[in-house]
Amino acid sequence: MKKIQLLPPRLANQIAAGEVVERPSSVVKELLENCLDAGARRIDIDVEQGGVKLIRIRDDGWGIPEDQLPLALSRHATSKISELEDLEAVGSLGFRGEALASISSVSKLSLTSSAEGQEQGWRVQTEGRDMEAQLFPAAHPRGTTVEVRDLFFNTPARRKFLRTEKTEFGHLEEVIKRLALSRFDVGFHLRHNQRTVHQLKPAESQLERERRIAMLCGPAFIDNAVCVDVEASGLRLWGWVGLPTFSRSQADMQYFYVNGRVIRDKLVAHAVRQAYRDVLYNGRHPTFVLFLELDPTGVDVNVHPTKHEVRFRDGRNVHSFLFSTLHRVLAEVRPQDQVQERSPLSESPAPRASGLAAGEFGGQQPMALQASSSGWSERPPAGRVSDQLATYRSMHAAVDQLLTNGAAGGIAKPAESEPADEEVPPLGYALAQLKGVYILAENQQGLILVDMHAAHERITYERLKLTWADRGITSQPLLVPVSVAVSQREADCAEQQQALLAQLGMQVERMGPETLTVRQLPALLRNADVEQLLRDLLADLMEQGSSDLLEARQHEILATMACHGSVRANRRLTLPEMNALLRDMEVTERSGQCNHGRPTWTQLDMGELDKLFLRGR
Template sequence: MYYKGQAKKCQMEVPAASAIKRLDETVVNRIAAGEVVQRPANALKELLENSLDAKSTSIIVTVKDGGLKTLQIQDNGSGIRREDLGLVCERFTTSKLTKFDDLLKIGTYGFRGEALASITHVAHLTITTRIADSKCAYRARYTDGKLCEEPRPCAGNTGTQILVEDLFFNMAARRQALRSPAEEFNKVAEVMNRYAIHNSSVGFTLKKQGETSVYLRTPPASSALDNIRVVYGAAVARDLLEVTLEEASLKLKVDGYVSNVNYSAKKFTMLLFINHRLVESTALRKALEQVYGAFLPRHAQPFVYLSLQLSPDTVDVNVHPTKNQVHFLHEDRIIELIQKKVDSVLLGTSAARTFYTQTLLPGAAAAPPAAAAASYGSRDVQLTSVQSLRGDVEAACHGTLRQLLAEHTFVGVATAELSLLQHQTRLYLVNHRRLAEQLFYQICLFQFGNCGLLQLEESPSVVELALLGLGQAEAGWTEADGPKPELAGYIADLLVQRAELLDDYFSLQVDADGRLLALPLLLDNFKPPIVALPLFLIRLATEVNWDSERDCLHDISREIARFYSWTPSTGGASETDRWQLEHALFPAMKEQLLPAKFSAEDSTFLQVADLPDLYKVFERC
């Protein structure tokens, strides 16, 4: 028996099979481009790798709207030949290999020849390039993998500049699916940070178009640890342990840094490079999480930077469109070796966790003096001159004033130089500028060779700063001293000559071109008064006895302390100054400062009220 609906259903016609058609080449290329270039950060990764393959030592990246409007990368590499500009943006054109077997020994980042081609299908791309023996540069524009017109000669430096504009202009859905420009910029910065750390011999600069400040700048010929300090801060770099491993049977070499047991973060930060490629490995990540689970509190996460070098014939790099994954032989065995190595490194330093302190000076109540030596990650300087200067500080400490500072209650800021403190029943007016100078001098000595870095955004010229300082009355310049430009040049030359000492011992960085890259980070939540920087550089060059080791280290420490404790001669304290005094300087003085005996005699401390005496006054009234 059939229901009416069933009979009708059986009589429905079967739809005809659709014809298979060859996709238009433009559609194919856009589909492929969407796999390779998923967001501005992917495009930047491909372009960075091209610059590194070209043996660049300087890479400058400029972005606008998170890289969606503009993404420009400029390098000083080998450049592109004029005759190759017609092919450079076509798919599967490359200078890295000629046959499939070359993949087994590939030593470069790129090899497929898809990156530039993919970008031209989803953006407007312009290349300006010049090779070393060319009389001029050439500029070419591309669309859909082809030249828009013949390359034109133009002015330009050796190397290549690639300008990507209006990314995903023809893929509305992709563009709308991306996050805000600010979040896309963060992803661009993350890629830049990681390549800067791994390629420490190359100088990297990242900035936003139209802004004078620089988001990231790492000097060339630095180290991975230096760049970790620049990117993630001194607090992270201070807590890192070096990891090295070699296994000849697997043709394996591992270098890197992992956080110690004192470090704790909410997010697991893992930088993994295999044969210099930035990749991801879920298996290795889980293995390291298991190791740290035995050392860190619940929900605490570590920092890991590892560089694995394997024989190219054991690594398959052609397994993902964006090349962020690779397969390699003996993966389980290699992960096990790394896991055991990290475990042994952490086990050897786990005892330091309860003794870790920051900028601890002798006499502080927070921990015994031995704690400073027990903390891991700082080098123990044995220079007799430094030991002697430290001894002088300890011998000159005024015990009563030390107790006053250790037990004081901060009342408020009175003027640019004076603050009110309460100790027991007494109220004191103290000269915080003089105390700050003593504090920073002592930090320079007791953190000698272990100060953090305060990276400068603009990297100003020492010559220009010196000229600015010589124009100030405090510099005391007269015509008898000679022309200001000559003096400024002398100051810059001297600091460049002493740059290695200043960087190694005091974290004050001056590059070979005479640009100031970084200042020492002496105290958390405290920034030095930049307005006093020109005069500081002048005094650093002219008031330091560079011929005597002890005098030299004393004078540099003293000048740094004078600079960091500078206050304006007129006017009151700003809101920033008041906040730093209450939340950074006085807490540090309470914990660390060993006040000198002369502070009891030079009006640094003035008692302005005593509660029992006030009671007597009130009783008379």
């Protein structure tokens, strides 16, 4: 058996570096967090060969006094916490005191700094097996410069795992992007191999912030994003969320910050995914730049070596706040918010906008259509979904009147006596129906194209949800109760949440240490796989503290009913019917997407149409 002995300081730091320093981007992250914690307002980053050869970061922060410089490169040395109570309410990005010591153990590191009131700056670096700090005078303005050369020069096994220069720089740039999005008050300047990549000035106003986001995430994101700023119960959520139609094939444009710290968290991801649930196309990922602010004592940031994960002390409340806020924000976007002639942040025309309508549903119920040998006939709406087929002729007498007053050539526009341009609705007035599938309409900006079936499907679905919510959950006893074998933890959860399950229309009883019996289900789910439904529900309750699974399953059934009960392709609608459909879209929540997440309408403004025909060239 080998003898127990203390590890040499350099080896101990190299082991610690395995957790903190994965690649050049890890070094940049740690050093930039130190700059921000030191009150920097301008940060210059110079890198060479993807950061492997050189990383030089300079800031104009408070600086480090001469007598504290040697200690700065020691392990577990920090000015950010001093006792346990500080750790329970961390307000800084860094706090472990390991970064500089770990980085210096796997590279050639020097730190030069000058604090306010000092006559000159000083440089410190470590040498030898014991990593003794050497101090030298050096000219330097107030602030700090850290220079890291030849990363992993003394740990060749780690260096072999590095990728190409382009890949490593891509990771490094992403780190800078994340921090630049979190601190709009700080200027960031990045150069790679003596070439300027980013020059980001401090952004104080809303317009300047959106310009920075456009530079880092692309102008298309900010053109298709909705601002959010909501505060409740000691929580504040603000930032930008992308419209469902501006989704991605990968989750590569999702930036979430808790008290300024970028994080990846399962609870947050679940709340966001739930908010987008019935408006996002299958397999697509939403986009967002969001900031959650709360009391530092309400979140534990000391749960991961790289500080990427956090733990909320009241996770259920945070989840509920995030979901309800985003769910409502996405529902409240109106078509007029999405119909724009030109992007405010670029010279080029804005991307084609696909709309979300908003507001609580109101107005008269539509008449229903039934097919006959002579065509369409009207009858009052019935309760069955099959009776929800749209005829809108009687709903909007004003539109009929406008058409009667002389809309020549089938173009439905206001009468001469009405204010023409100012009163044109966001989705305009119908011109014609194309191939029995699309409605063509004219608004102030140009041409609107509407997928008739998709739009009516969403309208029907939202009305069914409102009707279902008004009537409440109808439960149905099972003819034969279903017994389910579960773990003791799952059985304990079911017993503790029995009242909640009953509110959701599900009666579950504990029959033994590891046995549950389901006696009652919501009526809409009477044909569901009871055992799998219960297991999924308990999994949600144990992980999130709450579950919307039963509601989601019932909504899936309502969506299917809405799909079968909506206007089908190749059915001819009159101009009044088409116009009424457009008006319904403008007052129905989430009308920009059908129940499957596909867009229901799109805009082609005059600039885009002129470009297609080379007009003005």
